[in-house]
Amino acid sequence: xxxxxxxxxxxxxxxxxxxxxxxxxxxxxxxxxxxxxxxxxxxxxxxxxxxxxxxxxxxxxxxxxxxxxxxxxxxxxxxxxxxxxxxxxxxxxxxxxxxxxxxxxxxxxxxxxxxxxxxxxxxxxxxxxxxxxxxxxxxxxxxxxxxxxxxxxxxxxxxxxxxxxxxxxxxxxxxxxxxxxxxxxxxxxxxxxxxxxxxxxxxxxxxxxxxxxxxxxxxxxxxxxxxxxxxxxxxxxxxxxxxxxxxxxxxxxxxxxxxxxxxxxxxxxxxxxxxxx
Numbered sequence: 001x002x003x004x005x006x007x008x009x010x011x012x013x014x015x016x017x018x019x020x021x022x023x024x025x026x027x028x029x030x031x032x033x034x035x036x037x038x039x040x041x042x043x044x045x046x047x048x049x050x051x052x053x054x055x056x057x058x059x060x061x062x063x064x065x066x067x068x069x070x071x072x073x074x075x076x077x078x079x080x081x082x083x084x085x086x087x088x089x090x091x092x093x094x095x096x097x098x099x100x101x102x103x104x105x106x107x108x109x110x111x112x113x114x115x116x117x118x119x120x121x122x123x124x125x126x127x128x129x130x131x132x133x134x135x136x137x138x139x140x141x142x143x144x145x146x147x148x149x150x151x152x153x154x155x156x157x158x159x160x161x162x163x164x165x166x167x168x169x170x171x172x173x174x175x176x177x178x179x180x181x182x183x184x185x186x187x188x189x190x191x192x193x194x195x196x197x198x199x200x201x202x203x204x205x206x207x208x209x210x211x212x213x214x215x216x217x218x219x220x221x222x223x224x225x226x227x228x229x230x231x232x233x234x235x236x237x238x239x240x241x242x243x244x245x246x247x248x249x250x251x252x253x254x255x256x257x258x259x260x261x262x263x264x265x266x267x268x269x270x271x272x273x274x275x276x277x
Contacts, residue, residue: 041096048092052085055267063274077273084266087259094255100235101252104223104245113187115226123189123222123232124240125182127214130190136176138213139206145180146214146237148173148198149206170210180214182222182232191222193234200238200245221245 059065059077068077107120115121127145129135135143150170177196181188193214201220203210214220219240224232238245 087263
């Protein structure tokens with residue numbers, strides 16, 4: 001059994017790890033930093049990895065994957081292993097944002113003047129500096145209300161990632177924010193962006209980094225929790241493009257719903273192929 005573990009499990013995993021290290025050595029470890037820089041991501045992906053390892057380990061401990069039948073040249077155990085891995089990966093990826101995606105999906109769309117005293121809401125408006133006029137500076141020196149700057153862990157030229165990186169977490173980020181007013185035709189509401197993600201703002205290239213900026217006068221959609229009818233604690237800032245925010249919410253929830261069945265089917269298939277009663 002040890003020989004099968006070495007050749008059928010540890011060797012493929014070792015090769016994947018070697019490729020990962022080789023690629024990331026040339027890419028400044030951006031994907032590794034993406035996985036481990038944020039505690040929430042590290043916990044979710046680490047748990048998913050442990051689940052896959054435990055799932056495979058239990059089939060070796062309780063059964064005999066080496067005796068799995070072959071059909072049309074395919075090893076049923078490793079086919080089920082692949083389905084299990086894909087299902088767990090999809091579930092983990094969608095699970096990172098499932099709670100916030102569900103809240104966005106259920107949130108009421110209101111205007112700045114009709115924000116309720118409590119609850120999660122979606123509010124469209126124009127961002128303006130507050131009466132005291134506090135602003136921060138973007139890299140070009142222009143006034144801004146929210147600035148996020150960092151590296152995108154994807155591949156390809158930075159210029160090609162600006163649009164595709166919407167919703168993508170950046171690594172090695174620098175943030176500068178100030179409270180601002182979200183105004184509409186019928187009034188305004190104060191927005192606190194301290195804990196908000198500006199991931200659905202289209203960035204701009206600055207050297208090897210992407211900078212996302214919310215400037216005074218920008219149209220924006222804010223998702224957050226009402227803290228009184230005149231104040232909003234922002235969770236997500238998005239350009240006024242409801243489809244982008246809706247797509248983010250749909251995709252995160254869809255990955256959970258799509259990923260769980262293959263994970264279960266794959267694990268059951270592994271057990272049956274390994275001869276576990």
